[in-house]
Amino acid sequence: MLVVMQEGAAEAQIQAVIDRMVAMGFNVHRSTGVVHTVLGGVGPMDEFDPAAFEVMEGVKECHRIMSPYKLASRSFRPGGTIIKVGGVEIGGPKVVVMAGPCSVESEQQIARSAEQCAAAGASFIRGGAFKPRSSPYAFQGLGEEGLKLMRRAADQHGLLVISEVMDHTQIPMMLGYCDVLQVGARNMQNFNLLKELGKIRKPVLLKRGISATIEELLLSAEYVMAGGNYEVILCERGIRTFETYTRNTMDISAIPVVKKLSHLPMVADPSHGTGRRDKVIPMARASVAAGADGLLVEVHPNPNEALSDGPQSLYPDQFNELMAQLKIIAPAVGRTL
Numbered sequence: 503m504l505v506v507m508q509e510g511a512a513e514a515q516i517q518a519v520i521d522r523m524v525a526m527g528f529n530v531h532r533s534t535g536v537v538h539t540v541l542g543g544v545g546p547m548d549e550f551d552p553a554a555f556e557v558m559e560g561v562k563e564c565h566r567i568m569s570p571y572k573l574a575s576r577s578f579r580p581g582g583t584i585i586k587v588g589g590v591e592i593g594g595p596k597v598v599v600m601a602g603p604c605s606v607e608s609e610q611q612i613a614r615s616a617e618q619c620a621a622a623g624a625s626f627i628r629g630g631a632f633k634p635r636s637s638p639y640a641f642q643g644l645g646e647e648g649l650k651l652m653r654r655a656a657d658q659h660g661l662l663v664i665s666e667v668m669d670h671t672q673i674p675m676m677l678g679y680c681d682v683l684q685v686g687a688r689n690m691q692n693f694n695l696l697k698e699l700g701k702i703r704k705p706v707l708l709k710r711g712i713s714a715t716i717e718e719l720l721l722s723a724e725y726v727m728a729g730g731n732y733e734v735i736l737c738e739r740g741i742r743t744f745e746t747y748t749r750n751t752m753d754i755s756a757i758p759v760v761k762k763l764s765h766l767p768m769v770a771d772p773s774h775g776t777g778r779r780d781k782v783i784p785m786a787r788a789s790v791a792a793g794a795d796g797l798l799v800e801v802h803p804n805p806n807e808a809l810s811d812g813p814q815s816l817y818p819d820q821f822n823e824l825m826a827q828l829k830i831i832a833p834a835v836g837r838t839l
C-alpha cells in the first residue's frame with residue numbers, strides 16, 4: 503500500500519499514519535520527496551480499505567500498489583530517484599559513464615585504463631576482481647589485490663569505482679574499495695546476496711539476469727530495498743534469445759519500460775549486450791537515445807591481450823569517439839554528458 507501525505511503534513515500526522523500501518527502488520531518505508539512524504543507499506547495484508555487512511559489528518563491519498571514489487575514501483579517515488587555517489591548523480595540530467603576493462607589484470611593495465619577512461623570523460627572505472635566465468639579454468643580475477651590496484655588508479659584520476667560482488671562474504675572487504683557494488687547477471691536471483699546488500703548503505707548496480715523478465719529484475723531490486731537500501735541502479739545487459747549472431751540480444755526496449763514502471767535509475771551495458779566490439783557503439787548510442795541514465799562499457803588498453811571479454815572491449819580511441827558522439831546525442835534527448 504501507499505499513503506501520500508499532504509504537502510507540509512506535520513510530523514505528528516505522519517507518525518500517526520505510520521503507527522496505524524505498523525499496527526496492521528505493514529513494514530513502513532518512508533520516502534521524503536520534494537513536496538510530499540510517501541509511506542510505502544509492505545505487508546501480508548491485501549484487503550484493507552484505503553478510505554480508512556484517507557480520512558486521517560494530513561493524508562492526501564491512499565491506494566494499493568497492484569504490482570508485486572512495491573518499493574521499486576514508480577508510484578513510490580513518482581519524481582524518480584537520483585543516487586548521489588561522490589560528486590556524481592545517477593538518475594539526474596547527466597548521463598553517467600562507467601568504463602574500464604572486464605577484469606582487473608595488472609597494476610599497469612588498470613593504471614592505463616583509469617588514465618584513458620578519465621581523459622575520455624568517464625565518471626567511474628569498472629573492473630572485475632571476482633569474475634563469474636563460464637569455465638572454472640578461465641581467469642577468475644585478482645581478488646582483493648585487484649581492488650587495491652583499481653582504487654589506487656581511480657584515486658589518481660578522480661574516478662569512482664564499481665566492481666562485482668559474487669558472494670555475500672566479500673561484501674565487508676569490498677566496501678573498503680568500491681563506491682558501487684555490482685551484482686552480475688548470474689547472481690540477479692541470488693536472494694541471500696540481495697538480502698545482505700539490503701543491509702549496506704552504498705549503491706548496488708543490479709544487472710538483469712540472462713533470461714530474466716523485467717518484472718523479475720524489479721522484484722530482485724525489491725529484495726535489496728526491502729532490507730532498507732534504496733540505492734539500487736538497474737542495468738540492462740542483454741538477454742538470451744534464439745539469436746546467435748550476437749552474444750546476447752540487447753533489449754533496448756527494457757530501458758523505457760523500466761523507466762515507466764520504476765523510479766530507479768536504469769543504465770545500459772552494450773558490451774555484454776552484444777559481445778561484439780563493432781556493435782557496442784551503436785547500442786550505446788541507442789541506449790542513451792532511449793533514455794538510459796548511464797552506460798557501463800568495457801574498454802581495454804589492449805583488447806587483444808585481455809584476459810576476459812577482449813572481443814567486446816573497445817579500443818581507447820573507439821571509446822573517445824563514442825564519448826564525442828554521445829555529447830551530441832545526449833542534448834537531443836534532454837540530457838547532458
Ligand code: PEP
Pocket residue numbers: 604630634685686687688709739774
Ligand atoms: C561484467 O560486467 O564483466 C559481467 C560479468 O557482466 P554480466 O554479469 O552482465 O555478465
Ligand code: MN
Pocket residue numbers: 604605774800810811
Ligand atoms: Mn565482462
